[in-house]
Amino acid sequence: MSQIAIVGGHGKVAQHLITTLVARGHTPVALVRKEEYRDELEGKGALVRMLDIEAQDGAAYAEAFEDCDAVVFAAGGGADGNIERKRTVDLEGSLKSIEGAKQAGIERFVQVSAIGVDAPLPDDTEDVWQAYVEAKRDADAALRDSGLAWTIIRPGALTDDPGTGLVTLGESVERGAVTRADVAAVLAVCLDEDASIGKQWELVGGDTPVADAVTSA
Secondary structure, eight states, X not given: OOEEEEETTTSHHHHHXXXXXXXXXXXXXXXXXXXXXXXXXXXTTOEEEEOOTTTSOHHHHHHHTTTOSEEEEOOOOOSSOOHHHIIIIIIHHHHHHHHHHHHHTOOEEEEEOOTTTTSOOOTTOOHHHHHHHHHHHHHHHHHHTSOXXXXXXXXXXXXXXXXXXXXXXXXXXXXXXXXHHHHHHHHHHHHHOGGGTTEEEEEEEOSEEHHHHHHHO
């Protein structure tokens, strides 16, 4: 059994991940900025610790990661059109998570990114989308260069449909949608599968069972 720190612990993917990790015998540690989330997440089986992604520094992240065996960065700046939060959450939150993991002596790090963020953006790209893509791209590059035992999962368009347990996973896949529950299932399998270390995979819905998709990718 492992303790898994989840940065962005009240997010939609994170909440599915909490349930999945508990079912797999792990203890999720949900890191959140609002005390009001505690009862809900503890009810799902998580330990809850406070962490303000934007206001706190790497040392505070390291403290929040205490006694954890791995870190999952699943935070996002939201869809409210706030360009600044793409930098302070999606990029700087990831950088501080990497720093905190190193300070805490944690090697395993799994990051949720987005499909296609290394591709050039058209000239007419909206500012908010450009900021989001650049934040995810730069966060992924930093993690790849971190020296940690990393895995990067880049999902397609996220949906709240029920999980199917069937996905398409690979270094480059055709764009499509994927349920948040299936993203969480892939993250959980990756945490248990050392063969996923050092891998960056795109993820959409498909017809391959999650465990088979991870081992064959």
